[in-house]
Amino acid sequence: EVKLGFIGGFTGPIESLAPPILSGAQLAVQQINQQGGILNGQTLTLLSADTTCTEASAAINAADRMINTEKVTAIVGALCSGATIAAANNVAVPAGVVMVSPASTSPAIAEINDNDLVFRTTPSDSYQGEVLANLLLSKGINEIVVTFVNNDYGQGLSNAFTSVFEAGGGSVAANLAHEDGKADYRSELGSLASSGVDTLLVLAYADTSGETILRQAYESGNFTQYIGADGMVGDRLVGAVGADVLEGMIATRPGKPDIPGSDIFSEAAAAAGFDPNSVFASQAYDAAFLLALAIEKNGSADREGLKEALRSVALPPGEVILPGEWEKAVELLKAGQDINYEGAAGSQDFDERGNVPGIIEEMVVRDGAFRTVGLIE
Amino acid sequence: MSAIIEVRQVSKAFGSLNVINDCSIQVEQGSITGLIGPNGAGKSTLFNLIAGTFAPDSGSIWYQGQDITSVPANQLFHRGLLRTFQIAQEFSHMSALENLMMVPPQKGESLFNTWFRPSDVRAQEAEVREKALEVIEFVGLAHVKNELAGNLSGGQKKLLELGRTMMVDAKVVLLDEIAAGVNRTLLQDLIRNIQRLNTERGYTFLVIEHDMDMIAQLCDPVIVLAQGSVMMEGTIQEIQEDKSVIEAYFGNDAH
Amino acid sequence: MHLLEAKNVHGGYGGMNILNGLDLAINADEIGVIVGPNGAGKSTLLKAIFGLLRVTEGSIELRGELITNADPGELVLKKMAFVPQEKNIFPSLTVQENLEMGAYSRQDNYQHILEQVYHFFPPLADKRSQPAGELSGGQRQMVAMGRALMIEPSLILLDEPTAGLSPLYMADIFERIVTINAAGVGVLMVEQHAKQALKIAHKGFVLVAGQNRFTDTGMNLINNPEVAKAFLGG
Amino acid sequence: MNTQWLTKEFGLCMALAVSILLLMVFMGSAYGIRVLVEASCYAIIALGLTIQWGYAGLFNAGIMGFVAIGGFSAMLLTFPVNQGFWSSDQASDLGQAFLKLLGAVVIVWAVVQLRRLSVPRSIRLPLLLITLAVAYLWVVNGFAPVTQAIVSQHGFIGGFGMPVWVGWLVGGILAGTVAYFIGHICLGLRSDYLAIATLGVAEIIKAFLKNSEWLTRGTLTVSPLPWPVPSAGEVGFITARALYLSVTAVLIAIIFYLLHAAYKGPWGRMMRAIRDNELSSAAMGKDVNQRRLEVFILGCILMGIGGAGLATFNGIFDPNGYLPLHHTFLIWVMVILGGPGNNLGTLFGAVFVYVIWIMSEPVALFILNTVSYFGNLWFAWEAPSDFASRALQARVFSIGLIITLVLRYAPKGLFPEKVQQYS
Amino acid sequence: MNEFVFFINNVLISGVVIGSIYALGAVGITLIFSILRFAHFAHADLMTLGAFFAFFLTALFPAIGPALGLPTAFVMLPLAMGLTALTAVYLDKAFYKPLRAQGVKPIVLVMASLGVTLMLQGLIRMFMGTSSRNLYIDDRKGIHRIDVPFELANRPIVITDPQILLILFLVVAVIALHLFLTRSKLGKAMRAMSDNPDLARVSGINTQKVVTVTWIIAGSLAAAAGTLLSLDVSLKPDLSFMLLLPIFAAAIVGGVGHPYGALAGGFVIGFAETLSVFNWAVLLRPFRDQLWFDLPANLAFVPTEYKITVPFFILLAILVWRPTGLFKGKVL
Ligand SMILES: Nc1ncnc2c1ncn2[C@@H]1O[C@H](COP(=O)(O)OP(=O)(O)OP(=O)(O)O)[C@@H](O)[C@H]1O
Ligand SMILES: Nc1ncnc2c1ncn2[C@@H]1O[C@H](COP(=O)(O)OP(=O)(O)OP(=O)(O)O)[C@@H](O)[C@H]1O
């Protein structure tokens, strides 16, 4: 039996985002086991633990349990950037365990002194912020007010966005942090509206503050254009706030590029019963699949050598492996050939810091749902 | 003799109710002064003012020739002014003996001494325990010394209240109805001991009481308080003969 | 048949027994007075009778009906009233509300009794709408008595009703007790003003260590030199 | 009587020891020791609370604020020096901002002292308010540009690179100092009023630490913090953690001894007296306010030290992690279950509750997985897709259940406070 | 004029609404606090539970509301209140009553209520998941945009249906509760019981009934608070837990044991929040030309990220000024 650990924020601010992400990773594991298992027919199991997202000590504890108790080979996760940093610095790096995060978008991840053990399958926020800023500028939106959830995710994204937006000639009339999960944001919205700008960028999670903020922004009647980032994308949000209200809302998210892997994943996910468009689900799939490939390549469930193996299976050169093509990959590896995984969420070619080049999806709410209107690379 | 306690034209109101009205009394050094008066006359309130539990609205209070009007209760204790409470204020989660042992100021009440001079602390603690055992024997509570004070009977709590004033050397002791609820036979012992403390150690007592036998045995002079001011002052005989006092306090058919 | 009869009562707090086989009986037209040293178990006995404390052995009967360990609420309906020694008022309720609580179990109009109580304790009338917690010691005692009188009890248990009362009221209360007793109300009271109380008592009980040491008429007890010396202050 | 208690306490301790052993066996010793180290840090914090509540009856619900201060100080003093910042202009700018702060404090103090010159209150109060407002604006505007520059150019000012024990010590002292000021304001309040006031203070401290990015990096967290003993990367998890555990164990032993001596003696008796009846203690010459302040500060010092130990052990300073409600009450439950006013009970409670807290997650997961496995096997029941994440909610439920059950059967705590007996 | 309307919307209406929510929660807390003598931490979860009851009832009969012209959940409120009251009574039977019977200190009850909080939270989330829901199912929230009859004002005053209902309900509930406690026999018995439970029994007060009635009132008020709040924002399993601190603060600021105090406390805290973060520059902007200094873009007392501390600063200030709250609350 080969074990992978999945650590994520099952409780706390992203608790409703987490389940589909886990499903993404589980899908990969399930496919691998159906296609003959790992390392000569062993089963691959995926264990999960809760980081609570906000609490570093819980994240460390979860990682510790995975690494020291369950003795997993590698970890998929964590989701929230703070949790990833905490888990990496305090457990994974000292223990020499590879972590692949499907969802930690904070630029700070790249700065961990990680011995090359921390990877992620989603682009850094610095990139998303940049893309979003340029996108808005190109649409002629020059004045904006921003509110971001007061944590590493919101703050990182807001910093990235603001610097590019202002450098490009836009003006951020107000940039306010807000606390997550409160019942009421009218006063924050009041502060934002007091600048007189009616374009509102919300960098938060749809499930907690995001929905409430949008609802109350609409009620206040002070804003006409809403903009969001990855945390806000979710069709439930549209249903909850009202399709007519959000019509025309602009959003971005780390996207599924227009590559074959994306469609393959979508079909498999739909068959497995979860929404393939859920945020970070495809990234989680890639993370789990990549780790499995790396273990296969490494030839054992040991932690040593895994990080090199991971790079080798993720990067060219080599035969292209698409999502779900486990048997093929195993055969190629057995034959001693190089492979290059091209995943569901992107080509997943890690750079020297473990980051992947991003693809950002531009989305707009139309007819009651978020629709992808373009891909920005 | 000189006045050890002097209350000068003190007034105190709770909301719109004037409880003490321009009241002046003097307690002579070495006397056992009685303070009587109808229910609600303001006797206990006067005690609270003297002992620093309340601050007066106007007027001043003097103790040993010094103005103590705004001196807090705990400092008065260290200057030898002790009091009991009419409604017993025991330390209900401590044993009866501990209720007594907590009274004397000790070196061990400082953390520094506790940690760095343990032997001094222990020695003093032993002394205090001896003393407390003596006192508890005296007030007749020896058999319940390890009982939680909160579980004592009404009268036992009052006795404990009295016992606390015997734990340290005092100059003035204010006793607020210690007889209420105390068995009369035991009370006789207590009265004798109060007299002994008075004569042997020169304690001054100010005693609130409704039990005239006790006042008669113990007090001279007696001050009558009515509606927050002094109605009259004199020996117990004088007072028991006074018409207005009889009217206000004793009732026509008593004694 | 006795109004109240306690036979061989045992009981206490937690593990320890305070009452060790106590007997006591009074008739409907009688005043019973319990005296004894502090901590003898007098208050404990009253609490036990009123169902505030578990009786582990023995029985208590009201007009021949067994009321051992009955619920206090039921006893109130049977027109029994009790004034505890300590904590006998509701401090944050006004005086008037305290008295109204005494009449809680009454469905009828009790206005006249309220007036009677005020009449009997004039200081309370002035303080009707003052929280009882702000009263003086004696005034609290009056509120406590008044509250118990509100149900017009046929048996009233009083735990040191005169403690802290001025001589004026003390005399009054004893008088009043005689009057209400004459109207057919049984009275069982604990007193430390033992001589005055025993004077009006039909029956006196001297309690020591949870048992009756002496049971006799009030006058006999006063005149008993042994009792007088040991319990009545000579 | 006495021996009965002994066997009960002994039995409970043995049971705890056995469950820790089981924990080690099932979860691996690295993880087991880790739980113990964290529990020991919590135990220090809980001891701080037990002297506040158990000894003196102070309802401190702001524990997390002081724990956070401890963690902050451990971070600030021990984190490596940020050379970039210290060699830049911002360092001296920041110094100037602090001078402004100092100046403002002096001016406000001076205005307060006008009282001595018998300036009438009607003039003093408006003057004070105006001075406060102006000083506030002045200081805030003095800090804003510097701190913004620091955040954008250097992230934060970095640490002082000092030895870990200095960080812990200062953590205690800093928490104690803050407690001194808070105590002055709040200790006049009665039980629940004090609780909510301290809770507010904790929120304020947390908000400050979270939003002062120039000082703490705010939500971006600071890690890894240096350890007082060789770290896991150097000697492996088990050895490193065992060494760390020995440090905290020694610390606990010292604290325990000191507290025990104080509690048994006149000091403890005085504190209990104040807890029982303030009015009467004052009449017996005890300076109630001073003593409560003393015990409040002492307790907060322990909380600060415990917080520092916890932050260092976790290697991260994360102001978000100091969730006031959950953690404050975790510690409260430790004290109440263990038996307030009983140091041994508090230690027991800390370890017991922490083990439950930690183990509830895997246990809940295990149970639900078993249920879904057999459900699948026997009834062909498909677990819902988000079952695993729901399973974790069961943790919350089971902790609640355990707390209520233990309280139900041991309402005075497992090790109740003993009345001191004298022969 | 626009600026003034902006002020009304953002300070007055916001303050009243958030204050009402705090007050409605605080009323229940203050009641339990004064009668059962402990800080009931599970109150916020009773609120959530009540809102969930309302949600289910709404989901069962979504069409009732539109037919009556009221939000369905509001029509269902009495039923939800009843269910929550029942739950509260049984929670008491199962968890608090045995403790009371043993005569424990209040703190133990506080801890037990914390245990109950965790249990309720766990249960709600286990069965309901964690996502947020909308209490409007077939209907939509009515938003009233009232145009101000002044020439220069082109912004409307905005208020929503649930906000109006909330305020109305609050006023009725608080007055009714106050009258009940001070006028009715049972209400007085409740206060008596909180003063001295033993004497209450001696007086023939059925203490069990008093406790039950307390829970019924507290439970139904909690359900109402939760439902009205969820109508206004959205229904989340941990929504009201976030409100717990301000609600307690409101109860304490007002002075424990006084329904009017809870009302005052709720509004103090609500307004403190809205006022402290309000950007006063907005009101000054029309006079920009007359001012001798440059108007900064933001002129608020505190930055919004510190808003969370505002209630507590107010709380501290009020408690230092009046140690038992605005209405001289009880000390237990
Ligand atoms: N805290 C308070 N608030 C309001 N009124 C008070 C307060 N304390 C006492 N009083 C009032 O002041 C008056 C005097 O009370 P005090 O306790 O001094 O009387 P007293 O002379 O000791 O009577 P007693 O002999 O009955 O004990 C009473 O009418 C009482 O109602
Ligand atoms: N709650 C309690 N728990 C344990 N023991 C108690 C409790 N209450 C009273 N006792 C003990 O029971 C004994 C009798 O108490 P009780 O109150 O009946 O005395 P009493 O005869 O009324 O005395 P007094 O005249 O002083 O009121 C006392 O020794 C007391 O210590």
Ligand SMILES: [Mg+2]
């Ligand atoms: Mg008095």
Ligand SMILES: [Mg+2]
């Ligand atoms: Mg008695």
